[in-house]
Amino acid sequence: MPMSADIELATYRVRKAEIIVLRQRKILLQMTRRGDPTGMAEDLLESYERILSDYRTHLTRLLSKEPPDPF
Secondary structure, X not given: OOHHHHHXXXXXXXXXXXXXXXXXXXXXXXXXXXXXXXXXXXXXXXXXXXXXXXXXXXXXXXXXXXXXXXX
């Protein structure tokens, strides 16, 4: 797979994970306002945030490896 395809996929994953984290934060806020137990929602948010961090790290590494554009 060419480097640009790797970067494209990594970028897609970062964006998708950002959306998931935002949704989970919204769910957690709604649960808190209703007085619902939030333990599992908080655990999920932590997991999603770790995954997002990993995706961002991977994307950063890919971007630092990409050769400069010759044009």
